[in-house]
Amino acid sequence: MNVYDFDVVTPRGENKKLSDFRGQVLLIVNTATKCGLAPQFDGLQYLHEKYKDQGLTVLGFPCNQFMDQEPETNDTVEQACKINFGVTFPLMGKVDVNGPSTDPLFQYLKKETGGLFGSGIKWNFTKFLVNREGKVVKRFSPTTAPKKFEDEIVKLLNQSSVGV
Structure with missing residues (x-):
C-alpha cells in the first residue's frame, strides 16, 4: 500500500486519484487560513x-479541527488562499x-x-513528505x-523513480 492507493475530494466535490501524481514527490499538508x-x-x-x-x-x-482556524468553506478556500497567501498549489476539500x-x-x-509523533496530528501545518514511489518518508511538525527541509526534498527529487 502507498499514497497512490487513495482518492481524495477536491473543493468542488470531485474525486481525485492520488495515482495521478505517480512519479512525483509529494508534500501533503493540513492547512488553515486563520492559524498562527x-x-x-x-x-x-x-x-x-x-x-x-x-x-x-x-x-x-484544509482542516478546521484545531480551534476553528479554517472557517472557509470548500467553495471559498481556494480563493481565500490565493488572495491572502498567493497559493497556486493544489488544495483539496476540507478534511478531518x-x-x-x-x-x-x-x-x-x-x-x-x-x-x-504518536497516532494523532497535533496542529495545523503538519507536513508529510512522500517519495516518487508513493511511500511516506518523513513527517514534519507544525x-x-x-524551507528547513528543502534539502530533503531536493534529495528525493534527484532520486530516480523505481517501479513507477
Whole structure:
C-alpha cells in the first residue's frame, strides 16, 4: 500500500486519484487560513514554485479541527488562499485529520509515521513528505518551516523513480 492507493475530494466535490501524481514527490499538508502558522503558506508556495517543474507537488488539505482556524468553506478556500497567501498549489476539500471521521489518507499517513509523533496530528501545518514511489518518508511538525527541509526534498527529487 502507498499514497497512490487513495482518492481524495477536491473543493468542488470531485474525486481525485492520488495515482495521478505517480512519479512525483509529494508534500501533503493540513492547512488553515486563520492559524498562527498560516505564514507557512509562503514557504509552501516557495517550494511549489521552485520545484514543481522538477516533480514536486504540494497538496494542501484544509482542516478546521484545531480551534476553528479554517472557517472557509470548500467553495471559498481556494480563493481565500490565493488572495491572502498567493497559493497556486493544489488544495483539496476540507478534511478531518483526527477522530472518528479522519480522512483515510490521513489515517494512512499517521500510521506510516507514528513513533515520536504518536497516532494523532497535533496542529495545523503538519507536513508529510512522500517519495516518487508513493511511500511516506518523513513527517514534519507544525512548527517546522517548509524551507528547513528543502534539502530533503531536493534529495528525493534527484532520486530516480523505481517501479513507477
